[in-house]
Amino acid sequence: xxxxxxxxxxxxxxxxxxxxxxxxxxxxxxxxxxxxxxxxxxxxxxxxxxxxxxxxxxxxxxxxxxxxxxxxxxxxxxxxxxxxxxxxxxxxxxxxxxxxxxxxxxxxxxxxxxxxxxxxxxxxxxxxxxxxxxxxxxxxxxxxxxxxxxxxxxxxxxxxxxxxxxxxxxxxxxxxxxxxxxxxxxxxxxxx
Numbered sequence: 001x002x003x004x005x006x007x008x009x010x011x012x013x014x015x016x017x018x019x020x021x022x023x024x025x026x027x028x029x030x031x032x033x034x035x036x037x038x039x040x041x042x043x044x045x046x047x048x049x050x051x052x053x054x055x056x057x058x059x060x061x062x063x064x065x066x067x068x069x070x071x072x073x074x075x076x077x078x079x080x081x082x083x084x085x086x087x088x089x090x091x092x093x094x095x096x097x098x099x100x101x102x103x104x105x106x107x108x109x110x111x112x113x114x115x116x117x118x119x120x121x122x123x124x125x126x127x128x129x130x131x132x133x134x135x136x137x138x139x140x141x142x143x144x145x146x147x148x149x150x151x152x153x154x155x156x157x158x159x160x161x162x163x164x165x166x167x168x169x170x171x172x173x174x175x176x177x178x179x180x181x182x183x184x185x186x187x188x189x190x191x192x
Contacts, residue, residue: 048147048154049090051127052076052186053174059090059185062172070164071143072096073110076171076186079145079162090171091155092186094121095136095144097164103134103157106150125186126150132157143167148186 044057053059053076061078071077071093081087095101100111100118106129108121130150134157138144142161147153156162174185 044090047152048149049076049092049186050149050152052092052125052148053090053171056176057174057180058176059171060173060175061169063169066167066169070097071167071170074187077143077145078168078171080166080168081159082162082166083159085166088168089145089155091145091147091153092125093143094146094156095138095161097138097140097142099138099144101134101136101138101144103132105129105131105133128152130157136161141165 044053044055044059046055059078073093073096075093076090077093078088078090081089094108095110096112098112102109102111102118106123106126108123109118110121111118125148128149128151132150136144136156138161141164143164144156144161146155146157171185173183174180
């Protein structure tokens with residue numbers, strides 16, 4: 001009788017072990033592809049996107065939309081810094097491929113096929129204005145990006161456009177701080 005109870009305990013122990021292992025393998029099979037191809041966490045570092053984002057805020061980055069579509073003007077994007085691709089930056093898309101970006105003071109004018117005379121960007125998210133004089137012509141796969149904190153942002157004004165292949169995804173969900181949780185944080189639609 002004791003042997004049978006001991007045998008049942010061993011059998012139950014192995015069953016529990018295999019169930020746990022099976023659960024772990026299934027969880028890994030689900031989580032890893034999501035983490036690699038669909039979404040990843042990102043922590044804002046610095047004040048270049050102030051007031052839209054603050055240092056230490058925790059975001060989830062939507063990667064899948066950039067597999068299906070190109071970034072759009074005013075998207076808040078996470079990308080690999082062109083001069084050191086081990087670093088990740090967060091900025092707002094200002095200029096799109098094959099456009100010309102002219103910045104005079106804090107006024108940004110975009111020239112493209114639809115607007116050969118140019119149009120001025122509406123930028124209500126910018127509180128700290130800059131005094132720039134920049135002219136940039138973008139290539140087929142280049143994006144001009146800027147931080148919302150224009151005086152405190154190191155961006156395309158300093159190091160040029162970001163190639164499309166360095167774009168990781170867009171800010172999809174702000175998780176922390178809890179009182180600022182929202183979907184598509186920083187979203188703004190330009191009236192062109």
